Amino acid sequence: MRLLILGGTGDARALAARLGEEERHSVIVSLAGAVARPEVYGAHTRIGGFGGVEGLVAYLRETGIDAVVDATHPFARTMSANAVAACDRAGVALLRLDRPEWRPEAGDDWREVTDLGEAVAALPHGARPFLAIGRKEIGVFAPRGDLFCLMRMIDPPAPDQPLPPGRLVLGRPPEDPHVEVAAFRDHGVTHVVTKNSGGPWGYAKIEAARRLGLPVVMVRRPPCAGAQTVADTQAVLGWIARLAERC
Ligand code: NAP
Numbered sequence: 260m261r262l263l264i265l266g267g268t269g270d271a272r273a274l275a276a277r278l279g280e281e282e283r284h285s286v287i288v289s290l291a292g293a294v295a296r297p298e299v300y301g302a303h304t305r306i307g308g309f310g311g312v313e314g315l316v317a318y319l320r321e322t323g324i325d326a327v328v329d330a331t332h333p334f335a336r337t338m339s340a341n342a343v344a345a346c347d348r349a350g351v352a353l354l355r356l357d358r359p360e361w362r363p364e365a366g367d368d369w370r371e372v373t374d375l376g377e378a379v380a381a382l383p384h385g386a387r388p389f390l391a392i393g394r395k396e397i398g399v400f401a402p403r404g405d406l407f408c409l410m411r412m413i414d415p416p417a418p419d420q421p422l423p424p425g426r427l428v429l430g431r432p433p434e435d436p437h438v439e440v441a442a443f444r445d446h447g448v449t450h451v452v453t454k455n456s457g458g459p460w461g462y463a464k465i466e467a468a469r470r471l472g473l474p475v476v477m478v479r480r481p482p483c484a485g486a487q488t489v490a491d492t493q494a495v496l497g498w499i500a501r502l503a504e505r506c
Pocket of ligand 1 (some may be wrong): 315
């Protein structure tokens with residue numbers, strides 16, 4: 260089969276690697292082009308938007324895609340909604356891979372909010388938050404001149420992007436919570452602000468907050484578009500195998 264994986268996540272990389280090992284299907288990974296130097300996928304990779312639902316329908320037809328796996332980030336809901344609409348129109352099978360949310364554990368102090376606007380409002384005057392929310396939406400914190408923010412993102416923000424006061428650190432999240440603990444101590448971090456992405460990638464900051472007793476302002480996931488959904492790559496492989504039997 261010819262498979263399209265909508266990527267931009269560790270799950271998509273893991274799935275592409277597993278399918279590459281099997282060598283049974285032709286796999287294309289699609290990335291938005293959100294980061295300048297994306298991590299390497301073990302599959303043919305195309306980069307850039309499709310041009311909305313219409314563009315994706317045309318792409319699915321032109322490339323003869325048999326099935327789509329939406330393995331985009333849990334907060335990339337526009338792409339997920341477009342995938343539902345386009346696959347429906349093009350008559351292509353679609354599966355959503357949505358990794359489980361993080362859940363608070365003993366020792367965690369979470370304040371759950373529905374969006375980043377609420378996250379901004381949840382921070383007390385003079386807080387020193389660590390912001391792990393990417394570069395596109397960082398501007399919502401800019402009006403809070405009373406904060407001192409430690410901001411980490413992979414690529415620098417656009418030159419005209421307003422930023423809150425603080426320090427910018429470029430890079431991917433570390434896997435080791437000790438590294439996060441040291442960074443939070445060095446910068447006098449008082450709060451951690453994050454989206455509930457789930458998965459192992461980026462969990463070190465949650466562990467670090469627990470160890471330091473820091474409150475976490477956790478943005479809940481937005482509602483998901485109505486696709487058949489599974490929680491791990493193993494379930495995706497099973498779905499693909501069943502589809503392949505029917506083809
Ligand atoms: P989004 O708001 O859902 O999508 C915006 C537009 O970007 C889409 O309409 C589509 O453009 C294009 N796009 C998104 N994902 C794409 C993909 N895999 N392949 C081709 N085009 C894609 O997405 P976003 O929140 O900006 O996220 C962009 C990418 O970064 C996604 O791949 C996502 O997995 C990854 N990511 C997002 C977050 C986050 O917090 N949102 C965090 C980590 C990684 P067209 O309409 O032109 O097709």
